[in-house]
Amino acid sequence: MKIHEMPIPNHLREAYLRNGIEELYPPQAECVTAGLFDRKNILAAIPTASGKTLIAEMAMQKEIAEGGKCLYIVPLKALASEKYEDFSGKSVKVGIATGDPDQRDEYLGRYDIIVATSEKTDSLIRNKAGWLKSISLLVVDEIHLIGDDSRGGTLEMVIAQLRFQNPNMQIIGLSATMGNPESLAKWLDAALITSEWRPVDLREGVYYNGAIHFHGTERLLETPKKDDDLNLLLDTVNEGGQCLVFVSSRRSAEAYAKRAAVTLKKTSDALDELAKRIAKADTTASGKNLALAVKSGAAFHHAGLPREARSAVEEGFRNGDILCISSTPTLAAGLNLPARRVIIRDYQRYERGTGMNPIPVLEYRQMAGRAGRPRLDPYGEAVLIAKEQRDVDRLFEEFIDAPAEDITSQCQKENELRSHLLALITSGFAQTADEVRGFMEKSFYASQKSVHRRLDKNIEKTLAYLEKSGMIEKEGDGIHGTLFGALTSRLYLDPESAMMIKDGLAAKNFTAFGMLHLLCMTPDMFRFYLKASDEKFVDKILKERSDELLLEDISEEFFAAIKTALVAEEWISEISEDSICERFGVGAGDIHAVVENLRWLMHAAGRICHEFASCCDSEMQDLELRVNHGVKEELLPLISLKGIGRVRARRLFDRGITNPEGLMAAEEHEVVSILGATIAQKVLEQAGRRSAKKSRPDREEEEREDVPTE
Ligand code: ADP
Numbered sequence: 001m002k003i004h005e006m007p008i009p010n011h012l013r014e015a016y017l018r019n020g021i022e023e024l025y026p027p028q029a030e031c032v033t034a035g036l037f038d039r040k041n042i043l044a045a046i047p048t049a050s051g052k053t054l055i056a057e058m059a060m061q062k063e064i065a066e067g068g069k070c071l072y073i074v075p076l077k078a079l080a081s082e083k084y085e086d087f088s089g090k091s092v093k094v095g096i097a098t099g100d101p102d103q104r105d106e107y108l109g110r111y112d113i114i115v116a117t118s119e120k121t122d123s124l125i126r127n128k129a130g131w132l133k134s135i136s137l138l139v140v141d142e143i144h145l146i147g148d149d150s151r152g153g154t155l156e157m158v159i160a161q162l163r164f165q166n167p168n169m170q171i172i173g174l175s176a177t178m179g180n181p182e183s184l185a186k187w188l189d190a191a192l193i194t195s196e197w198r199p200v201d202l203r204e205g206v207y208y209n210g211a212i213h214f215h216g217t218e219r220l221l222e223t224p225k226k227d228d229d230l231n232l233l234l235d236t237v238n239e240g241g242q243c244l245v246f247v248s249s250r251r252s253a254e255a256y257a258k259r260a261a262v263t264l265k266k267t268s269d270a271l272d273e274l275a276k277r278i279a280k281a282d283t284t285a286s287g288k289n290l291a292l293a294v295k296s297g298a299a300f301h302h303a304g305l306p307r308e309a310r311s312a313v314e315e316g317f318r319n320g321d322i323l324c325i326s327s328t329p330t331l332a333a334g335l336n337l338p339a340r341r342v343i344i345r346d347y348q349r350y351e352r353g354t355g356m357n358p359i360p361v362l363e364y365r366q367m368a369g370r371a372g373r374p375r376l377d378p379y380g381e382a383v384l385i386a387k388e389q390r391d392v393d394r395l396f397e398e399f400i401d402a403p404a405e406d407i408t409s410q411c412q413k414e415n416e417l418r419s420h421l422l423a424l425i426t427s428g429f430a431q432t433a434d435e436v437r438g439f440m441e442k443s444f445y446a447s448q449k450s451v452h453r454r455l456d457k458n459i460e461k462t463l464a465y466l467e468k469s470g471m472i473e474k475e476g477d478g479i480h481g482t483l484f485g486a487l488t489s490r491l492y493l494d495p496e497s498a499m500m501i502k503d504g505l506a507a508k509n510f511t512a513f514g515m516l517h518l519l520c521m522t523p524d525m526f527r528f529y530l531k532a533s534d535e536k537f538v539d540k541i542l543k544e545r546s547d548e549l550l551l552e553d554i555s556e557e558f559f560a561a562i563k564t565a566l567v568a569e570e571w572i573s574e575i576s577e578d579s580i581c582e583r584f585g586v587g588a589g590d591i592h593a594v595v596e597n598l599r600w601l602m603h604a605a606g607r608i609c610h611e612f613a614s615c616c617d618s619e620m621q622d623l624e625l626r627v628n629h630g631v632k633e634e635l636l637p638l639i640s641l642k643g644i645g646r647v648r649a650r651r652l653f654d655r656g657i658t659n660p661e662g663l664m665a666a667e668e669h670e671v672v673s674i675l676g677a678t679i680a681q682k683v684l685e686q687a688g689r690r691s692a693k694k695s696r697p698d699r700e701e702e703e704r705e706d707v708p709t710e
Contacts, residue, residue, distance in 0.1 A: 001028075002023055009061050009091065016054075026197050031193050036059050041171045041172070042055075042171075042173070042191055042193065043172075044175065045192070046194065048366065048369030049198060049369065050199065051199070055174070056139040056174060057086070063136060063170070069134050070139065071116065071132075071137075071162070074115065075145050080098070080116065087113050087115070093110065095114045096116070097117075098120065109129075118154050118155040122157065126423050126490055132165065132166075135169060136170065138159070138172070140171070142174065143155070143184070146410070146444060147178075147406075152409070156411055157423070160439070160442060160444075164439065173190060177362075177404050184407065186447065198369075200379060201372070202380045204400045207385045212383055215396075215400075229245065234263065241377065242324060243323065243343055244342045244367075245343045246343070254286065256300065257290070257326050261294075264324070266296055271295055274294050274322070276291070278291040278294055278312050279291040282588050283577070283578055287306075290309060294316065301313050301326070301327040303589055304587025304588070310589075329349070338371070340371070340377045340381065341380070342367055342382045342383070344368070347384060361399060361403065411444070417459070421459065421466065422466055422481070422489050425480065426485055426490075434477070436463070437456060441455070466495060469484075469499050491607060492600075494524050501604070505608070510616040515550070516598070517550065518550045519605060521557060521558065521561045526597050527557065528586060528594075541562050567584055568627065574646060599624075599627055602628075631649060635649040635650065641686050648674075655674055660687035671683070
């Protein structure tokens with residue numbers, strides 16, 4: 001099928017032809033035959049790099065030309081930006097939905113394509129964004145994540161709610177290969193397209209004792225000089241290729257990059273430049289290691305790195321300067337960085353309770369699928385490393401020849417159900433218990449097996465929990481959300497978190513550390529694992545500061561929350577990132593993740609406090625500002641000025657200027673010497689207005705200076 005035959009706008013056709021895209025790939029052609037342009041629902045479960053984005057883009061552009069509006073759901077924020085870039089500049093208006101969870105973002109309604117994560121879409125539904133009703137085409141990227149442990153429930157409910165609101169909406173699901181695509185297709189009322197076709201040939205094999213064993217053939221490496229995992233790298237590099245190496249932990253990723261750097265010893269100006277950029281972006285020990293490895297052509301990549309360092313690594317790899325990246329498996333799904341050879345060195349993962357387990361086949365396939373750059377590599381290779389001879393056959397069986405796992409609905413889980421049922425009720429999707437059941441009967445969960453009895457029971461139990469928590473009220477047959485329930489749902493909180501916050505606020509005297517710890521205990525907060533070496537400072541807290549804590553417990557989460565709250569406390573005490581990383585053994589990216597998570601929870605807790613426990617309203621406002629900016633309390637008056645972040649505020653404070661009035665009283669040249677002319681002028685103007693009004697510092701949106709973002 002030729003591009004010029006497609007019923008898409010001319011400008012798009014021409015853009016494709018300019019990029020050398022003249023003919024559809026076979027799975028793309030199958031989607032067209034199945035009714036892609038006739039508004040039929042499609043589920044394309046096809047390998048990475050087989051052109052899924054193009055399928056969606058053609059359908060969206062046709063839909064827009066006919067007056068429609070499209071929503072494109074992705075699993076990660078980073079992917080949202082990537083897709084936003086992909087779709088922009090092609091005569092359609094593209095918007096990206098980011099921002100706080102309790103906003104409607106009505107401005108997004110003016111775009112033709114809106115790119116959003118599933119969580120953001122969920123919160124837009126809860127906040128009743130009007131434009132959602134005009135979505136006529138929904139694309140769900142990585143739709144197999146419906147089966148994902150932590151986020152699958154949200155994705156499922158988002159799809160179900162959008163379908164409920166817009167019954168005529170076309171749905172296109174894009175997915176990796178999975179075990180049971182038929183059942184997902186059935187739920188979606190979609191034509192199923194499955195294929196093993198790939199634009200670059202993929203060879204999958206197992207390395208053992210100097211040779212890669214493929215089905216039927218083997219390839220001997222030159223006389224091995226180093227360890228297996230380095231020999232495989234050198235072999236690829238000698239042939240002009242690059243490698244991605246998947247290992248099981250951050251520490252292993254860093255260690256591999258270090259060894260690879262020593263082996264590769266590449267030098268170039270471009271690498272020196274990249275290393276400088278990284279050293280500047282991440283001044284922690286881990287950042288220094290990365291910069292050092294990158295100087296010699298090797299890098300590692302994991303969620304502990306700040307975003308700027310990660311982008312530098314990705315860019316260096318795409319340009320061919322960096323020859324190998326070692327990475328943790330969690331990044332396999334998000335990282336769009338194809339390489340000639342993918343080495344899957346660690347195919348087991350430690351899980352609490354059960355120890356080391358093989359990774360899912362689905363995950364193996366996503367890693368292997370990164371092998372081979374279309375139009376650049378003659379072929380791609382995915383190689384597992386066997387430790388013993390007898391592992392060779394086993395690895396073929398367990399991964400290469402194994403079918404991918406079935407995906408299952410996550411909506412049977414208690415926490416998923418309580419959050420989503422509350423949202424159904426407060427957003428008006430269901431106003432009686434029967435309507436709740438009726439809605440859930442159309443879920444993927446209910447479609448998977450005959451679960452009615454269990455489903456009914458779970459719904460009943462969950463509704464009872466929500467009623468007891470004061471989030472919903474029953475009146476005859478009717479159910480409606482209370483003020484507390486509606487607020488919880490709009491704030492995008494797990495009802496359990498909202499309860500913990502409300503109870504905590506009523507329990508004891510407010511302390512910043514107690515509140516941080518409470519938030520770190522909620523199911524909505526990410527927590528650090530506790531290492532053996534952490535126990536001493538956790539013990540110290542329990543001995544010396546337990547009266548500050550709002551909760552009592554002896555669970556592992558409780559101790560992990562102490563560690564996480566301590567990291568947050570150091571952040572709001574202006575301790576440098578380097579020192580925090582060193583003391584707690586975490587990465588700069590982890591601190592950013594904690595801060596980002598806490599910002600949202602502090603905002604939510606502030607709203608709950610305002611409505612239900614106004615006694616510590618001002619303490620909560622101050623703490624929210626401190627978390628947002630990473631400052632001690634003494635800097636708050638300065639922080640309220642636009643353009644002043646933690647660094648500039650500290651500089652002013654240390655020179656004796658402690659508030660807007662102090663700024664007005666200071667000599668202008670002194671302020672200029674601290675802040676530079678432009679910022680000084682802006683700040684003095686504001687301070688002048690402020691001191692004229694003598695108002696309390698407000699919460700104007702600040703100009704970002706040095707606050708981490710993720
Ligand atoms: P996927 O989303 O399936 O991983 P992408 O949509 O990102 O794959 O496509 C991978 C690459 O293939 C992109 O660079 C894209 O431009 C290119 N591509 C897609 N379809 C075609 C085609 N029919 N002919 C040539 N190149 C194509």
